[in-house]
Amino acid sequence: MSSISDFNKLWFSFLISSIGDWLYKLALHLIVLAKTGSAYHAATIYGISFIPWIFFSLLGGSIADTFNKKHILFWGNIVSGVLTVLLALFVNQTKLIMWQLYLIVFFLSSIDPLIHPTFQSILPQLTGSAELITANAKIQTVDNTLSILGPLVGGTVIVLFSGTNALWVDAVTFFIAAVFITQISIKTPSRGTLNLRKLIESIKEGANYSFGQKVIFSGSVMFFFTNFALNMFEANFMYYMTRQLKLSVLEASLAMTLAGIGSLVAGFVTPKISRYFSSGRILSVSTMLAGLFTVCLFLTQKTWSVGFVLGLISFFGTINVITYFTLRQRTVPSDILGRVVSVTRMVSYASIPIGSWLSGYLISIGTTMKVIVILAGVIRFLAGAGAWLSPLGKEK
Template sequence: MLAHNSKFIYLWLGFLISSLGDWLYRLALPLIILEKTGSAYHAATTFGVSFIPWVFFSLIGGSLADNYTQKNILITGNIFAAVFSLLLIFVLRGSDINFGLLYAAVFLLASVDPLIHPSFQSIIPEIIAQNQFASANAAIQTIDNTLSIIGPLLGGSLVTLMGGVNALWLDMISFLVTAFVLLKLPTPTVAVQQKIRHPLSELGHDVIEGAIYSFHQHVIFSGSMMFLFTNFALNMFEANFIFYMTKTLNYPITAATIAMAIGGSGSLVAGLVGSRIVNRFKAGFLLSSSTILAGLSTLFLLISQNYIFIGGILGLVSFFGTINVITYFTLRQRTVPKKILGRVVAVTRMVSYASIPVGSWFGGLLLAHGQSMGSVILLAGIIRTLAGLGAKLSSLGKEK
């Protein structure tokens, strides 16, 4: 049982603390920008910039995960994240925002995640048995999903009470606390340490090897291509959600966070039942079907602008999206050899995240040029639905 696995508990706890800080950052940053500039374009562009490092650093992170101590990578990454958070706070403290410095600080802070995420994913098979992979992924997703409910309400309240910049101090502290918790993870055995010693000169070879393996595994690569289009569609809307709720619909931030919290309930339910669903149905069927249903559900946002209704639809979308993620992570862990898992995680994440900054920027651009949020939602729903249909016709849709 995962509850009795102290190794996994420390990993789970570290992820929980870090995720709490992430919610403060996710809410505070766009609010600060909107308060100081009123610009949906700059808010969405900043959101998009935070995903650009996935394109540049994912493969490096994968190589690090496969060749160095994953525990040390996770700890070091969180310490650097705390330092970069301080830089971001410094940039935002002034009355006017220097967007060059802002984008640079956001880029540096966001660069940590692609460098350590492969280590987080690939350390899971090292500390738990294979028959617990689905349960472990569901447990991790349950944190995300629970915080999807609590995070907006708690984060929105803290941002309102403390102010956006002050709330970012708590985000910085969360990185330091996470690093301390991860110190409790077991140190690799001597045999493992010898195995992972690896000269940096071979980094390029590792990157190429991981890319070749990923591209030749048609099922795994088809999944990352499906996420490429779904992430583009999702972030056209998500990057502009705060602007839509507070500026277009004129809701207070409390109503926006309530809608987000209701939306998180779908993810929570999916996290609780995800392992049973993943173990019962074929991976290809789940991945393609959940993507189609998430796309069709998005279109329901066109029916009403009531914030409770919006929250309910977001909950439906997040349910299918979370089932999607649990299924793909489990499929990847079950089929990819451990020795190359970190690099495959990096390649697939790099491909799937490449469209996020473009989708964020494109959604903000449409709004800045007078298009309605309804047009953005319609386009996003259609693209995500088509991505699911394409997956169903690909080798991924036939995966058992």
């Protein structure tokens, strides 16, 4: 493994844990639907998984800028693996006690906001500034490829071996990912300790910088509304496909696989278009187009047509992510990057639980998914239009 570059070791670690994440997302959603028959509980579980981003993002940013980055990533994967084992044991019960399940999902989901700023801030140390957009595209390609293969393979595994066994596989992937982290040779020494006073000062410094940088902050506001709209639909995707469109789990997984092709193509396209257009224009236009195609979802009912439209939405959404991550990494000083990542991520993720809960509630009172899809598309389009007029849209 020593002949592999440090970036590729990080990439392999991300790949392995991401494979497990796909199994986790599909399995837990289907387990809750099968045992409760409730779209509300399924959407609530989805929303709860994002609540920790509100509570722990700022702490994660201060941790990233203070302690050894390799150690943070290693222990994050180890703890995630242990908590996934606990989750697998819990869902194997005949009857789910929902508040207990909510609590386990909350703790498991709390690891990501604690280590994501570290993951983002270590990237510039593993690659040069000129290669950052390519590195981000390669990282995103993992998600994109798994968007194609994950639903189909994951759906097949769940059908053949059960959702609980899929969670056991997810646990193993975290432990393997931790092994790859240990092989990274770059030195990321700690910069001291982090008592309460230092933590508060560190968070204030990161928040002041983030709010003061109008371009970066405008992007996080755009993603706040984008994520709200996106998760109004995504939180109930499996319910919509399996209960309202009457598709099988494998057919729904196939639609998600087709959608992933758009994300994969975006990973190759983004570095090329970034040579000709400013980051702000790319972000605002791609967001508006994603909103328009989201509205088009209400016209689709067949597996291939749902997958095709989702593919277009994913294409523009992936361009968003790669472009914004690269803009942030290039413009923010390395000693504060972790905290800026945490602040902007917290802002952009704060809307996800709200959007997930709202869509679950609307379904529970009889609102159709078509209405929810149209509403989500309009909100996303307006987010892009607002970004065009903001400091982000004027960024050169």
